[in-house]
């Protein structure tokens with residue numbers, strides 16, 4: 001076969017027989033180009049022979065290698081090459097779309113879902129790339145990462161174009177930015193929700209974490225529709241200063257688009273949106289002040305993309321439930337159970353203060369912390385749990401390769417520092433922990449289960465367990481009902 005990959009002074013030349021770009025040898029099919037990436041736990045260069053055996057027609061890598069049996073091109077950065085190759089191979093799909101990036105510590109998925117709902121309601125056919133699903137307008141599949149690797153992202157964007165999409169809303173993690181997964185994607189708008197502590201295992205310091213987020217805004221072309229930034233966030237000025245493109249701000253206290261709170265109830269907020277050419281009153285049927293920020297972010301971007309005030313006023317009250325975010329299950333005579341994805345200190349704080357307003361009873365919190373991630377946030381999350389919950393059940397999240405008991409101990413340390421009496425129990429079996437809280441709570445109480453939202457798999461080293469919090473909640477509520485039925489029949 002003719003050589004299918006060359007690099008020239010003007011860039012990559014990809015042959016007509018190339019079928020795709022792969023960074024994982026296990027996914028290689030005949031005709032693919034394999035890009036070997038040195039990773040945190042493995043080195044992609046070790047898998048070149050496997051990729052070639054599976055039919056790779058060319059290989060790109062960072063090491064000097066002489067024994068590769070197909071054309072091998074050495075580059076400075078494999079991740080950069082993968083992004084450049086993928087963007088070119090898929091025909092620069094973002095240039096045919098209104099592409100919007102959403103980044104921030106918390107709220108990305110909510111904003112991505114809500115913005116795509118607003119755009120679709122306005123007749124702008126919108127694809128959605130998120131940590132929950134990747135929806136390419138004519139089909140969708142579950143997501144593996146928050147931001148797909150660059151070849152996958154470009155393939156999704158190309159599919160959105162092929163399916164007749166007009167826009168794409170992409171959830172962009174800080175890992176994704178640093179690992180160049182969005183390189184080559186031409187965004188028209190980049191949204192920042194907020195920046196609080198997270199992922200310091202990966203970034204090292206808050207300064208580097210903020211700078212990783214800022215990279216996305218440095219990437220925005222001057223003639224794009226610009227940055228949409230939370231004016232109430234403490235990092236607003238730092239990020240705004242780095243955008244060459246226009247900055248549109250939003251907020252409750254300040255911002256070009258502001259939300260005046262007309263009426264605040266535990267379950268909804270009546271808000272008046274003012275600025276950017278709109279002024280109207282509407283109702284957000286999702287609890288929590290943080291969701292006002294999420295709707296502001298989505299609305300500001302929607303307005304920039306031409307969505308009218310009438311559509312916003314009509315659609316905001318029916319914005320969808322984001323899977324696993326404040327997902328409520330209630331049964332008569334039993335405590336209300338809420339599954340939420342809060343997994344950062346600020347997310348947990350927001351979630352707890354919101355839930356506290358939903359009940360006159362006590363708040364039970366069932367939570368853990370993910371293994372292999374930012375250890376420093378654990379005692380802080382323990383302190384927040386003890387401050388805002390009435391009873392705390394410590395359990396396992398996905399421990400990954402860490403010891404679940406050690407993770408729990410770090411959470412307990414934070415709880416004990418505030419109030420040892422808040423700790424109801426440490427139960428590492430997550431199903432049992434949820435059962436315990438639902439079994440012991442009073443009907444007026446709320447049981448909040450945080451950290452995993454809609455996730456379906458708990459990872460213990462190399463062992464995976466299927467576990468969906470909402471399913472365990474259902475089973476626990478049924479058990480409670482049965483138990484109460486038995487108790488009543490026992491009495492009579």
Ligand SMILES: CC(=O)N[C@H]1[C@@H](OP(=O)(O)OP(=O)(O)OC[C@H]2O[C@@H](n3ccc(=O)[nH]c3=O)[C@H](O)[C@@H]2O)O[C@H](CO)[C@@H](O)[C@@H]1O[C@H](C)C(=O)N[C@@H](C)C(=O)N[C@H](CCC(=O)O)C(=O)O
Nearest residue numbers: 023024025037039040041042043044047145146147173175
């Ligand atoms: C910490 C991190 O970002 N890890 C990512 C990184 O893994 P790594 O560097 O450890 O890769 P590795 O396992 O050492 O393998 C190195 C290379 O060899 C390849 N390989 C590996 C095995 C094999 O048999 N054949 C093969 O070709 C891998 O595909 C990879 O390209 O590169 C891999 C592939 O390029 C990613 O899949 C992997 O994401 C893992 C799955 C992950 O969980 N990442 C999380 C931390 C992540 O990125 N999360 C953010 C969001 C976080 C948030 O918002 O909370 C996200 O965007 O999803």
Ligand SMILES: Nc1ncnc2c1ncn2[C@@H]1O[C@H](COP(=O)(O)OP(=O)(O)OP(=O)(O)O)[C@@H](O)[C@H]1O
Nearest residue numbers: 105106107108109110131290325341342347350351
């Ligand atoms: N604007 C916000 N500010 C603070 N906390 C928020 C905000 N929006 C949502 N949260 C909390 O964070 C949790 C995760 O929300 P969401 O999934 O929208 O964020 P995310 O940034 O996409 O997280 P991830 O990237 O890890 O998927 C929610 O369940 C809620 O508890």
